[in-house]
Every structure is written in structure tokens, then in C-alpha cells.
Amino acid sequence: MTKITKNVSIMCFHDELCQVYNALMTALSLLREGSKVTIFFGSRGINAVHKGKVNQLKCLPDMPKEAGDAVMKKMDEMNLPSVEDLFIMLIAEGASVLACPLNISLFEMAPSDLVEGVKVADPARYYKEVVVQADMNLTF
Secondary structure (H helix, E strand, O other): OOOOOOEEEEEEOOOOHHHHHHHHHHHHHHHHOOOEEEEEEOHHHHHHHEOOOHHHOOOOOOOOHHHHHHHHHHHHHOOOOOHHHHHHHHHHOOOEEEEOHHHHHHOOOOHHHEOOOOEEOOHHHHHHHHHOOOOEEEEO
């Protein structure tokens, strides 16, 4: 079976657990198929790469609590990896995980608040060398 080799840019602008999880699982799947993957967290997505907030992400916060709780229960039953575990896997397997410097400042964070392995992006370089050059640009 031939592996798919693409340059992939994934942007995550949400801190809702299902959106973040979908972005990370998509990234991991593409990475494992041989693609070069860069994930950029901006806007509210910056909360997903904050080491103090990564395990506090909420599922379906705009829905009744029971709906979010049901999804979380199902995820536990399926024995899915945590968001933090997904970051470890992605970084260990070669993905580049970037945080928007503007949003770090806007959300009153410091680079030291980021999950281990997450780097502060150079936006001009990111857009020129990753987004423009990508075979696929995915947004969550």
C-alpha cells in the first residue's frame, strides 16, 4: 500500500474539545500516512496548547451539560487518548505544533505556559513557508 505524502497545514481556532480532538486526530492520521504536518493554534485555540488548560477543554459547551457528558462518557468507553497524549504522539512522531504569538499575548499567556514541544510561530514565515506551500490547508 502506497503512503500519501503531502504537506499539510492544519489551523485550529477553537478550544471546544471535539474541534480540538478532530484537528489532532486528523493531523495524526495524515502524519502516519507520511505527510509533513504543521498544526497552528490561534484565536481561542490557543487555550488547547496551554498546559494548564489542555485537560480542562469542554465538549459541546453550547449544548445542555448532559450532551457533553454523554460524549465524554463515550470517549472514555472507547479508551481514546487524551488531548495531551495526542500532543505527545504528534510531536514525538514529527509534527510541528505552533502557537500564534498574537493570541499568546491577547490571552495573557507566556511561551512557558505552552504544552511541551509547542513552539511560538513566526506568522510571516508560517504563512509563507507552510500555508502557501501546503498541498492541503485544513481549518478546525
